[in-house]
Ligand SMILES: C=CC1=C(C)c2cc3[nH]c(cc4nc(cc5[nH]c(cc1n2)c(C)c5CCC(=O)O)C(CCC(=O)O)=C4C)c(C)c3C=C
């Protein structure tokens with residue numbers, strides 16, 4: 001019986017692609033004040049009156065297009081990753097989701113029941129970068145459940161690892177085989193967030209988004225700045241891959257609502273690049289460590305269509321780290 005237990009935390013998926021399950025999932029997700037950060041009453045009206053009813057049927061169709069025999073790719077891959085990490089580290093590993101199942105309540109209770117010698121649970125968020133709508137909400141939610149539950153074990157949390165050498169190495173090596181084929185451009189497409197989230201996370205109150213190169217000027221704000229962290233991941237990977245500045249760029253995907261989000265938008269970039277002579281593109285999505293709706297459908301299907309319709313000739317979506325040995329080893333080292 002181990003004193004140290006691992007808990008991997010990811011975002012979660014609906015229980016099925018049925019509209020009612022997708023609606024329930026969207027409601028839980030979007031009622032999170034760290035995702036839609038407006039006061040509770042207007043948020044309730046917006047989510048329940050507008051977003052969930054209109055978005056659920058459209059999202060359900062998208063989920064149906066990626067669903068496998070085993071279930072949602074995000075859940076299936078996260079569970080397989082959990083098993084590999086357990087095997088590799090020799091430590092008991094559990095999985096919980098921020099929205100949907102398995103809940104942190106269920107996972108922590110399982111640990112309590114089946115790991116009676118556990119003294120320390122190490123929470124490993126399956127998000128390399130800090131964003132209030134991803135890493136922060138996942139961590140704070142598990143903390144909240146742990147605080148309420150009177151568990152016998154301590155809770156330790158792994159910091160964002162966007163610049164950790166082993167993560168960078170695993171990510172770079174996952175891209176390398178694709179560079180052997182002819183390509184014109186490597187696009188790093190990260191999940192977007194509203195600019196307001198970046199401003200809220202600025203602990204100096206006067207750094208983030210105050211100049212175009214704020215994320216490249218050293219500042220204590222970077223500890224919580226998603227934009228800085230994704231630029232750092234990109235810079236470190238580019239260094240490993242020996243690419244020059246013309247061969248790659250960064251964009252942000254999955255925009256929702258009418259707020260100003262980080263840009264440029266991936267969909268705009270994919271529509272414009274063929275006109276600038278980019279006919280063969282590679283797209284990598286490092287904000288996601290496991291393939292999911294946003295990588296398989298939004299990039300692999302919609303993004304491909306946008307690029308080819310705009311005159312592109314070859315579109316390659318590079319898979320996420322998923323179950324790569326190097327990634328499993330990197331997690332083992334980070335925990
Ligand atoms: C205001 C809305 C959203 C913010 C901010 C946001 C940030 C954010 N999300 C991820 C990772 C994932 N998001 C996924 C799906 C998804 N995201 C939003 C909205 C926001 N995300 C919605 C409504 C959905 C559901 C699908 C849809 O209707 O479009 C997923 C995939 C889940 C799956 O089941 O496969 C992931 C993963 C990050 C990392 C992030 C901030 C950096």
Ligand SMILES: [Fe+2]
Pocket residue numbers: 191254
């Ligand atoms: Fe999202």
Ligand SMILES: [Fe+2]
Pocket residue numbers: 207208209214215216221222225227228
């Ligand atoms: Fe910044």
